[in-house]
Amino acid sequence: MKKKICIIGNRGHLNVVLDDLKNEPGYEITGVCGAKEIPAEKVANDCARALNYIPKIFEENYIEMLDSLKPDILVVCGPFEEHSSMIVEGLKRKIHVFSEKPAATSPEGLNELTCAVKDNPEVKVAQMCGPYYEAGMWTASKNLDAIGDIRLLNARKAYKLGSRPDYFRNRDTSSGLIPWVGIHAISWIYSFSGYTPFKTVFATHSTEFNHGYGDLEMTAACLFKFEKDIAATVSIDYLRPENPDFDHGDDWIRIVGTEGTIEATSKECQLTTRSSHETLSEKPPYGMFADFLRSIEGKESNATTGKDFLRVTQATLLARESADRSEAIEMSQIL
Amino acid sequence: MKKKICIIGNRGHLNVVLDDLKNEPGYEITGVCGAKEIPAEKVANDCARALNYIPKIFEENYIEMLDSLKPDILVVCGPFEEHSSMIVEGLKRKIHVFSEKPAATSPEGLNELTCAVKDNPEVKVAQMCGPYYEAGMWTASKNLDAIGDIRLLNARKAYKLGSRPDYFRNRDTSSGLIPWVGIHAISWIYSFSGYTPFKTVFATHSTEFNHGYGDLEMTAACLFKFEKDIAATVSIDYLRPENPDFDHGDDWIRIVGTEGTIEATSKECQLTTRSSHETLSEKPPYGMFADFLRSIEGKESNATTGKDFLRVTQATLLARESADRSEAIEMSQIL
Missing domain, CATH: 3.40.50.720 (NAD(P)-binding Rossmann-like Domain)
Structure with a gap:
């Protein structure tokens, strides 16, 4: 059946x-x-x-x-x-x-x-913001071992603003820029850090120049500290130029390890170590929902469930709160 | 004479x-x-x-x-x-x-x-950390008007660690990673923000994996808020792979404006607007010291002097302090 x-x-x-x-x-x-x-x-x-x-x-x-x-x-x-x-x-x-x-x-x-x-x-x-379902990010995940211990991450998620439904005008219904857009980048830094628990967040966001979109922030930046003294910056914006040559989103991450550096976009991944510099791209074997079905079926899967998806969600909400209050916030361990 | x-x-x-x-x-x-x-x-x-x-x-x-x-x-x-x-x-x-x-x-x-x-x-x-003395950064400065009001900046300065004199082992004589290396990137974000006054900084740094270099931090990250709700992230590290194909430093900035985005390295600058996407590179007309001599001679010059170089210096020292204390610090106006 x-x-x-x-x-x-x-x-x-x-x-x-x-x-x-x-x-x-x-x-x-x-x-x-x-x-x-x-x-x-x-x-x-x-x-x-x-x-x-x-x-x-x-x-x-x-x-x-x-x-x-x-x-x-x-x-x-x-x-x-x-x-x-x-x-x-x-x-x-x-x-x-x-x-x-x-x-x-x-x-x-x-x-x-x-x-x-x-x-x-x-x-x-x-x-629906799992980390490994784009070719560049997937390939990065497959090559992470080559760069040693992860120490520093920089991620960006930029969207074209386009024309948006009315629920984006109000924080209560839009959730805000960090939880809606930034969550992808926050999911990447968390998973590429090796699912290291978050410790502290400081963030900022701004509704300036938002074309009358009410509460909607156009730009945001976050600094996360993880355990083990790992740090990450996240840059988020709705200011990607509405250039027809470009797709909707600009996804990027840089992962700095003790033995090398990886930079990845949605399409490809650049791996740099002491002895090599390569551009790699491999298609992820499963889509995000197919991978979730695998996790249900007890098969090997990359879907972040349980405390991991809760930690990512918590990180977005506390980053938004930090930006609202302009204060650094210590993150308690969820679950 | x-x-x-x-x-x-x-x-x-x-x-x-x-x-x-x-x-x-x-x-x-x-x-x-x-x-x-x-x-x-x-x-x-x-x-x-x-x-x-x-x-x-x-x-x-x-x-x-x-x-x-x-x-x-x-x-x-x-x-x-x-x-x-x-x-x-x-x-x-x-x-x-x-x-x-x-x-x-x-x-x-x-x-x-x-x-x-x-x-x-x-x-x-x-x-000696003026912002406009590399081809990419200079070209970015010449094209800044094309991207409208500046809203968000992301900068990076990564160095190879190499072998360093003993004074790098001690905070008192090295000044630390943020003031020595990060200051370049902080100088860029400040000048590309239009010399907008800094408001708040939160930062983090870590001495982990420093190959026995005492106090010396290997990685750091800063989040700066400027007036006008402009924000900037700065990523700093000594983990650039010691790959002979690469030069000592990895300089990069992304500048997000209301009308477009600029990404620049030391060599070139990519300008993206609604209608164009170009890679540009123009040699700066004066070296850093020649430009300083012009400022003395009363000629048009990009040298940041007076309150501007003091603000950049203040920003590095407060970022270091923020990282030491793990607290966001409000910046008072210098001069």
């Missing part, structure tokens, strides 16, 4: 899920529902376009969907501010959850989520 | 001075002296090799040299921890001073220096 997947909403990267499902005959989408301004029918249409079948449609009541269909996996692409409560509802029912980032948009949401993860250690939860 | 230059020591970048002097027939080195472990004769030999004459030699007593030769310009390449007092002795005598960085290595030294600069506003002082 096929494993059952339910989907809430289609905000963000639902395409990642649908694309990977084309090659997963053992899974089936059994139900979809809308949320707030997202009509359930649109979610169903996305599924039909990708997979040629229409799952059962629930309007806005995802609880009813979960209780009646009892899926194995829940995909959360609803309003950002409802991610954490939607994930918690899945966890309570022992349903694995693959959620759009950020998994929580408030300290309270993160706290509830952490408790639910703790109470259900056998249930997998991941969010 | 030729203008007279005296030189203390030969630590650091004295070659910048000697190289530029080859094309300055209006200036002459009249005296040199040693300092601590630097013999005066070595300084004289450096001059002789570059300029084919041997100036008057004073052993260690630079005060005697200043009082007897009454130079127009003093070049300070002595022990780092004596820079500020040597500059102050020059200022008190109305002698223009071109000093190796950092101009001060302690808050007390910076304070004395600031008072002396304030009391002698007509006397020029600059330090």
Whole structure:
């Protein structure tokens, strides 16, 4: 029997899920529902376009969907501010959850989520900002051993601003620049540090020159200290020039180790050691959702789940708070 | 009559001075002296090799040299921890001073220096980390208008560790990684921000994996907030791989404006706007010391003197202090 997947909403990267499902005959989408301004029918249409079948449609009541269909996996692409409560509802029912980032948009949401993860250690939860699903980043991860002990990381995530829906105008519904965009770069520095626990964060962000987008920050910068005296800078902006020759996002990381340096973009990775300088690029073997399915199946997987995805989420929320308060914040250990 | 230059020591970048002097027939080195472990004769030999004459030699007593030769310009390449007092002795005598960085290595030294600069506003002082003397950085400065209002900067300065004299082992004599190496990158972010006053700094540094070099930090990272909500990250390390294909230093800056982005290395500059993407490189018209001479002569010059070089020096010392204390530090306005 096929494993059952339910989907809430289609905000963000639902395409990642649908694309990977084309090659997963053992899974089936059994139900979809809308949320707030997202009509359930649109979610169903996305599924039909990708997979040629229409799952059962629930309007806005995802609880009813979960209780009646009892899926194995829940995909959360609803309003950002409802991610954490939607994930918690899945966890309570022992349903694995693959959620759009950020998994929580408030300290309270993160706290509830952490408790639910703790109470259900056998249930997998991941969010859509895993570190190793672009060729450059994947290749970097495969070559990390060549550069010795990791000491310093610099990451950047820059997006074109483009034209954005109204929910980006308000912190309550957008989550802000650091949790929505910066979380990718924060996920990279955390994983490339060897999943070393965060210790301290100082950050800053600014809404200046935001073209009337309300609360939305255009630029941010973070400095993270990890244990073992490892440090990382993160630069985040919506100021990538809207040049048609460039894609939407500018992803970059530099990883400095005791024996060499790696610089990676989404496409390729440059490895420099004492004796060599190479440009490498290898396609990651699994997409982000396929990799999450592997983690559920108990296979070797890079999906960051449990305390790792919670730490990344915590780091984004505390960076945002640090920027709001202009104070360095010590990070307590989550889980 | 030729203008007279005296030189203390030969630590650091004295070659910048000697190289530029080859094309300055209006200036002459009249005296040199040693300092601590630097013999005066070595300084004289450096001059002789570059300029084919041997100036008057004073052993260690630079005060005697200043009082007897009454130079127009003093070049300070002595022990780092004596820079500020040597500059102050020059200022008190109305002698223009071109000093190796950092101009001060302690808050007390910076304070004395600031008072002396304030009391002698007509006397020029600059330090050897001006921002626009590499092709890439110079070209960036010439194209800054194309990217609109500057909002975010990311800079990096990475050096090969190599083999270093003993004075690098001790904070008192090395000044530390941020003031000695980071100061270049801090000078870039300050000047490319449009000489916007610094507001806050948070930094971190680590002596881990320093090959027994005592106090010497191998890695550091800084986050600076400027006025106008401009932010900058700075990454500094001694971990550049000792690969013979690469030169000593890895210089890089990314400047994000409201209308475009510039990335520059020492060699070239990439300018990206909504409608173009170009790689540019133009040689700077003057060397660092020649440019300082222009500032003395009242000509148009990029040399950062007065409050600007003091602000850069202050920023390095407060970044180091922030890293020592693991606290964000508000920066008061110098001068």
